[in-house]
């Protein structure tokens with residue numbers, strides 16, 4: 001996990017909690033050295049030096065969100081690589097990859113480990129939703145239909161139309177709020193995919209158990225659904241999701257916000273002006289400000305993100321190659 005910069009507010013409660021949090025600037029940690037001439041205003045020569053505070057940024061995601069996303073990336077990549085190795089076992093690429101996993105049989109075992117990780121991540125998300133419902137919202141109705149809802153609303157429809165007009169140069173960029181329509185779409189794509197891939201995967205994993213209740217041909221159906229939904233999920237995540245998040249002009253070549261959890265205030269104001277104005281109007285912006293991470297942390301995160309982007313893109317190219325030249 002990435003180290004947290006000093007002077008960060010507690011992240012156990014999500015940004016939606018509305019809990020009062022100390023200002024990052026106010027609680028900057030003291031450094032060990034002694035102040036030299038030319039020290040920042042307010043520090044006398046000879047006094048213990050305080051580290052120059054890093055610029056403040058807007059905190060968009062909680063620590064739990066970030067950890068979940070990283071675990072999801074690792075498990076999903078593992079599942080995709082091992083699953084596709086089994087699916088395209090007759091291609092040269094699959095034979096090379098299977099050796100990496102210790103053979104086709106152990107690729108199946110690694111697949112199951114990835115599945116356990118993904119199911120745990122999904123379970124922690126559902127648990128988090130239940131806890132936040134009680135703690136921050138009071139009722140499911142307020143969580144599901146509140147202003148920061150993940151559900152599609154009329155505003156999403158008008159922002160979708162507004163975006164098309166903006167692409168055509170006929171209207172200004174919509175003033176997006178906390179979640180844009182494409183972020184909601186990505187979220188539900190994963191939610192739906194989890195249900196379909198997870199349930200059929202469990203049927204493949206425990207065929208004897210499931211066939212005590214269901215007829216045997218269910219196993220064949222489950223294999224087809226699991227296998228095809230896997231192609232859909234991989235294709236969607238590594239093209240549409242990558243494009244929406246990293247490759248759109250405002251973010252190109254990469255948006256690190258899901259890994260750092262935070263973004264520069266100027267970028268936040270330009271990207272989500274609706275949310276920015278709402279936080280300023282209700283006086284909640286300051287409680288969401290935290291210090292930026294030092295460059296070394298950002299470089300480490302960037303290396304991980306580039307690896308994930310590259311592996312994902314290679315998987316898509318492999319699928320296209322296998323479907324066009326080798327599909328059986």
Ligand code: HEM
Pocket residue numbers: 076079080082083084086087107108109111112115116118119197198199200201202204205223226227230231233234
């Ligand atoms: C909770 C999630 C999952 C579970 C429980 C699960 C379980 C399984 C099991 C038990 C198999 C059979 C493996 C074997 O024969 O040794 C399998 C095959 C496969 N899985 Fe998964 N899986 C899950 C998620 C995924 C995901 C996310 C992907 C792709 C992104 C995926 C892609 C595949 C593919 C392509 C196959 C091969 C199907 C075929 O033979 O045509 N799986 N899965």
